[in-house]
Amino acid sequence: GAVVSQHPSRVICKSGTSVKIECRSLDFQATTMFWYRQFPKQSLMLMATSNEGSKATYEQGVEKDKFLINHASLTLSTLTVTSAHPEDSSFYICSARDPGTDPYEQYFGPGTRLTVT
Amino acid sequence: KQEVTQIPAALSVPEGENLVLNCSFTDSAIYNLQWFRQDPGKGLTSLLLIQSSQREQTSGRLNASLDKSSGRSTLYIAASQPGDSATYLCAVNTGGFKTIFGAGTRLFVKA
Numbered sequence: 001g002a003v004v005s006q007h008p009s010r011v012i013c014k015s016g017t018s019v020k021i022e023c024r025s026l027d028f029q030a031t032t033m034f035w036y037r038q039f040p041k042q043s044l045m046l047m048a049t050s051n052e053g054s055k056a057t058y059e060q061g062v063e064k065d066k067f068l069i070n071h072a073s074l075t076l077s078t079l080t081v082t083s084a085h086p087e088d089s090s091f092y093i094c095s096a097r098d099p100g101t102d103p104y105e106q107y108f109g110p111g112t113r114l115t116v117t
Numbered sequence: 118k119q120e121v122t123q124i125p126a127a128l129s130v131p132e133g134e135n136l137v138l139n140c141s142f143t144d145s146a147i148y149n150l151q152w153f154r155q156d157p158g159k160g161l162t163s164l165l166l167i168q169s170s171q172r173e174q175t176s177g178r179l180n181a182s183l184d185k186s187s188g189r190s191t192l193y194i195a196a197s198q199p200g201d202s203a204t205y206l207c208a209v210n211t212g213g214f215k216t217i218f219g220a221g222t223r224l225f226v227k228a
Binding site for chain 1 (some may be wrong): 149151153158159160161162163166206208210215216217218219220221223
């Protein structure tokens with residue numbers, strides 16, 4: 001099946017710094033990728049939809065200037081958490097759709113644990 | 118607005134028991150429904166995907182059913198094993214690019 005990777009798997013950063021998370025589709029081209037965040041014992045909440053070659057679409061309540069998304073190629077999307085604060089500590093998961101499959105099944109990355117100290 | 122609810126929130130069963138996890142959704146206009154497994158601190162593993170035109174899907178000891186008209190899906194796990202212990206998430210694709218997740222059921226299978 002299709003594989004989506006994320007890097008890094010864990011990151012610890014100091015408050016006020018920025019951190020970048022990469023999401024890659026390894027064996028397919030993903031025109032659309034999605035970024036989710038998950039708080040402990042809660043479900044996944046969609047943050048934004050990342051479209052290759054265009055601006056990301058953010059969900060209501062998500063600060064686009066804080067969570068910068070760049071879908072630079074058909075296999076790579078990045079999420080940059082700018083000026084991170086402890087409340088940004090969370091589990092971030094990306095997913096991608098393989099447009100070559102039916103019925104547009106989503107493939108999820110392994111997630112990135114962000115801890116802001 | 119589509120909402121997905123999973124019951125129970127947590128479940129503890131002895132090894133070997135058959136069990137059913139429930140998922141309900143408020144808007145029956147869905148494209149597909151997917152069941153995932155999530156181990157602690159890990160990403161999601163897709164278990165079964167049911168298209169809106171299908172009634173059920175099976176994979177090994179897992180069987181997922183879909184009743185779109187009533188807004189319900191069940192995940193049946195036969196002969197549960199300690200290795201099945203995880204959180205099970207139900208997710209509904211509304212036909213656009215949005216997937217709405219339930220809060221999950223935390224399953225613990227006791228040896």
